[in-house]
Amino acid sequence: RRRLADVISFNAAISCTRAAEWALALALLDALGTSGDPFDVVSLNVALASCAQAQRWRQASDLASRFGGVSDICSCNSAVKACEKASRWQQSVGLMSLATQGALRADEITCHGILSSCGKATDWRRAVHVVHQLGTFVELNVISFDAAIAASDKASQWRHVLLLQSTASEAGAEFCPTSLGAMLRAWQRAGYWLMLPQLLQQLAGSFELNATSRCSP
Structure with missing residues (x-):
């Protein structure tokens, strides 16, 4: 229960970050991973959404790759959105390839x-x-x-x-x-x-x- 509460708390903290605080969102996600509490798909999605709002396509792509690829279509779309704002179509196509490899449509x-x-x-x-x-x-x-x-x-x-x-x-x-x-x-x-x-x-x-x-x- 404590671990579940920690994950929920981290998710709430990450989701409250503004676009200008994308680095804080990534730091919170890293802290969640190093604490021994495995983060869930919500944790990944809100961190990716923060990167998308801040137009941090490189961080979004790295984040998706570092944690085993996009875990659901929401993760994929958030990362693609970050690449779109930076006109990085190559990375957008690459993210879609990651998604299809994971049996996502x-x-x-x-x-x-x-x-x-x-x-x-x-x-x-x-x-x-x-x-x-x-x-x-x-x-x-x-x-x-x-x-x-x-x-x-x-x-x-x-x-x-x-x-x-x-x-x-x-x-x-x-x-x-x-x-x-x-x-x-x-x-x-x-x-x-x-x-x-x-x-x-x-x-x-x-x-x-x-x-x-x-x-x-």
Whole structure:
């Protein structure tokens, strides 16, 4: 009982740390381990979340690896989030590999984190690859497609923008104004002038929908 109480106390202390005190969260986790009381998955997750909030991707990756890999999908997502904020897509993909090796299944949060890090790094090749790779076992949402489209648009890869648009449309995804703008540029470069009015109509509808959502109580 005393050991259980110690673990609970440590978890409460770690979870109360602010993003600027990520080092304290890691120190508390180390103290819990050296005290002879094995920490639980909550201990690891709250420490990883603290690293993610502080954008400490290196510490998050090391923490996940040091304690035998990510123990659940929440651990994976927290570590991926830390890498995403630093545009470290290589580490994001590596963390997902650790998760799958441990028989964990990536979810929409995992996919979005990886794709967003690819987008921030303007790595359109990796973004397109991740979309097709992850789309085989998880239902990608519009945010994931938006991230991949943004990466391709930044790299002026209009063909891949059109390919992603086709894939997303087949999945029934609705696009945000940013993605619709990227598609508009891609259609212009492809010479699809006859289809531009249709896209402009979608773009106008998207802006109207967003304005309505913001004005709704």
